[in-house]
């Protein structure tokens with residue numbers, strides 16, 4: 203293993219998909235500039251991938267091929283192991299462990315791996331005195347990891363939230379612009395390659411939850427606790443909700459939010475109403491954005507592309523440049539052994555405003571029944587709106603009643619909606635969307 207500053211940094215990459223090839227292209231495009239910036243050359247020394255024969259559009263001449271990523275991870279031919287295999291278990295986990303155990307620093311873009319095993323891997327990295335860098339794991343090209351870990355070290359963070367899934371933002375943007383329903387836009391997004399054939403991780407909110415659990419650790423100095431993230435996806439959002447949101451002065455975004463409360467830390471991913479004129483409401487299509495609130499910096503927002511070859515490779519190469527320059531701080535901003543336990547603030551204690559859509563029959567007394575139930579749970583209403591389905595005047599087909607509440611607890615909100623549904627006032631399961639201050 204090379205140690206002198208002027209020795210090249212020899213890189214091994216496992217996983218030669220879009221991002222892996224993007225990293226190789228960036229290293230070659232910017233080779234000379236990177237050498238100047240880092241004081242040493244960054245050289246691709248070894249690669250490993252499933253298929254050797256596949257045409258990738260990048261030359262692998264003079265690069266050693268490894269059939270097994272674990273062998274590459276432990277090879278004396280490399281100084282740093284880049285894991286771009288993906289998946290939270292299997293070869294990704296095994297090869298990262300193999301690299302760290304043999305004192306090779308690791309760069310990864312793997313959010314699922316870190317969400318599940320981040321604390322343990324950080325302990326392993328720190329025990330072996332090497333870095334584990336993962337800028338590309340959260341919001342692709344946006345440098346939010348370094349921002350939280352380094353640039354904002356002199357702050358106490360109170361809240362971090364953002365749009366961290368381009369697929370969901372693309373779908374919600376098109377639903378809003380075109381007035382079409384979720385299923386139609388999803389099918390089109392899949393045809394156009396903006397959504398995966400199996401979109402569960404994206405639209406179900408799990409991809410955002412992986413990223414959020416990493417940001418929570420960085421922001422609050424706690425161990426990663428992915429299982430405590432409350433997750434709701436976007437599949438129950440209708441074009442009627444987006445239209446109602448617009449007429450009430452809001453937009454609906456899939457947000458990941460980590461916030462300190464009196465009872466602990468909330469980690470939640472759900473469709474969220476944000477004021478139409480807030481900065482986060484202006485993030486459209488596949489773009490991502492992360493907002494951080496710190497006691498000294500105030501509010502800070504970073505926006506950019508959260509996925510794709512160029513943006514993700516940009517973050518991987520920045521991690522490599524950091525390693526080439528030397529110096530590695532603790533993986534999550536403080537030594538892994540000193541990360542605090544995560545104290546979960548339960549969702550039922552969440553306090554905030556709510557949007558509610560109730561599909562009800564259009565007959566006398568319905569509105570009174572709704573407001574009575576809300577009053578029984580101590581919920582104060584900010585606005586109330588009744589809408590007939592398009593082209594109808596209510597009557598037998600029913601109407602949508604849309605409510606915006608003042609701040610209340612999730613427990614009361616759920617209680618009221620359960621009763622409204624179970625006593626037959628609402629004909630469909632009520633729609634409930636949390637409103638976030640932004």
Ligand code: HSE
Nearest residue numbers: 366367368369508509
């Ligand atoms: N599938 C993610 C997105 C990118 O749609 O933003 C990788 O996490």
